[in-house]
Amino acid sequence: MVLSELVRDSPRTQPLPLSVPRVKAPAGASGTSSPAAAAQPVAPTAPSTAADCGPVFASAGVAGHRVIGLLGAGGMGVVFRAIPPGGGPPVALKQIAGKQCDELRRKRFAREAAATAALRHPNVVRLLGFGETEDGGLYLVTELLEGEDLAARLRRGALPASEVARIGRGAASGLGAAHDAGIVHRDVKPSNVFLCGDGSIKILDFGLAISASDTRLTGKDTCVGTPAYMAFEQIRASRDEDARTDVWGLGATLYHAAAGRPPFGTESRAVTFARITRERPDPLPEDVPRWLADVLVQALRKDRAKRWQSMAEIGVALALGAES
Numbered sequence: 427m428v429l430s431e432l433v434r435d436s437p438r439t440q441p442l443p444l445s446v447p448r449v450k451a452p453a454g455a456s457g458t459s460s461p462a463a464a465a466q467p468v469a470p471t472a473p474s475t476a477a478d479c480g481p482v483f484a485s486a487g488v489a490g491h492r493v494i495g496l497l498g499a500g501g502m503g504v505v506f507r508a509i510p511p512g513g514g515p516p517v518a519l520k521q522i523a524g525k526q527c528d529e530l531r532r533k534r535f536a537r538e539a540a541a542t543a544a545l546r547h548p549n550v551v552r553l554l555g556f557g558e559t560e561d562g563g564l565y566l567v568t569e570l571l572e573g574e575d576l577a578a579r580l581r582r583g584a585l586p587a588s589e590v591a592r593i594g595r596g597a598a599s600g601l602g603a604a605h606d607a608g609i610v611h612r613d614v615k616p617s618n619v620f621l622c623g624d625g626s627i628k629i630l631d632f633g634l635a636i637s638a639s640d641t642r643l644t645g646k647d648t649c650v651g652t653p654a655y656m657a658f659e660q661i662r663a664s665r666d667e668d669a670r671t672d673v674w675g676l677g678a679t680l681y682h683a684a685a686g687r688p689p690f691g692t693e694s695r696a697v698t699f700a701r702i703t704r705e706r707p708d709p710l711p712e713d714v715p716r717w718l719a720d721v722l723v724q725a726l727r728k729d730r731a732k733r734w735q736s737m738a739e740i741g742v743a744l745a746l747g748a749e750s
């Protein structure tokens with residue numbers, strides 16, 4: 427089954443009303459929280475600041491939801507904190523405005539909804555709804571997570587090995603569930619790993635996910651992701667990403683968490699691509715314990731056959747290392 431069929435068929439997807447009059451913004455609801463994660467995805471591009479989303483945000487209403495804040499803006503769209511139609515606890519509402527909603531984005535967004543709908547796991551954000559907005563755009567509603575994404579956390583510095591292992595195990599568990607369902611995330615990076623206030627870890631953003639039976643969307647789909655965390659085979663546009671591609675993404679993410687910088691530096695996209703293709707990851711700082719360095723190096727092997735072969739494998743390696 428292709429992911430777009432899953433959107434339609436999944437009993438867990440509860441489409442929300444599509445043509446609901448916009449609700450006036452309450453006084454003061456002008457988006458005070460700053461956008462998270464300065465992600466620099468290869469494609470597609472989207473507004474990255476609250477100001478960029480001006481007209482959308484100013485409307486303060488999307489598909490009957492009352493927008494009360496900005497949670498983030500990444501490669502796909504803008505994510506708002508919003509009150510659902512009829513009231514109740516706030517939710518996270520991700521939106522691509524109609525004018526930005528070309529066919530490729532439309533399909534990607536549908537796949538994101540389908541992949542999220544297909545997964546019900548404690549380490550994966552839960553989908554609540556998906557639909558079309560008044561202006562011909564698309565929106566997706568997920569449970570609102572309180573806390574911060576890992577990219578925001580890492581802007582304050584690296585994390586101790588025990589915390590890196592804990593985050594890695596949670597993320598591996600969520601990604602393992604996706605792989606069991608035949609879904610490869612393809613965009614594992616700090617801004618897509620969420621650290622909840624209660625200590626739990628959630629995987630977000632299946633916007634680039636692909637399932638075993640999906641067709642590749644277009645030629646533009648050959649090289650997608652964020653350079654610093656992209657796997658060797660993604661840089662080579664091999665178009666055969668598998669679970670081990672996410673092992674690399676998780677390795678690069680945890681490397682950044684342990685070292686305070688990604689494994690192949692932060693230079694331009696071209697330099698990063700070249701370094702991923704030809705070089706080994708930069709040496710980890712000396713205070714990173716040997717067991718963690720070994721786990722990370724094995725996640726970042728260019729030859730997929732030499733990497734951890736599954737999320738279960740890397741999860742166990744992190745658990746054993748943290749106990750040692």
Ligand SMILES: Nc1ncnc2c1ncn2[C@@H]1O[C@H](COP(=O)(O)OP(=O)(O)O)[C@@H](O)[C@H]1O
Nearest residue numbers: 462498500501502503505518570571575617631
């Ligand atoms: N359910 C949520 N609860 C809280 N914050 C969220 C939620 N979903 C996304 N965010 C925030 O918004 C950011 C962008 O969301 P994401 O789904 O990754 O969009 P994009 O595809 O644009 O990268 C995330 O990095 C995170 O900080």
Ligand SMILES: [Mg+2]
Nearest residue numbers: 500617618631
């Ligand atoms: Mg994201």
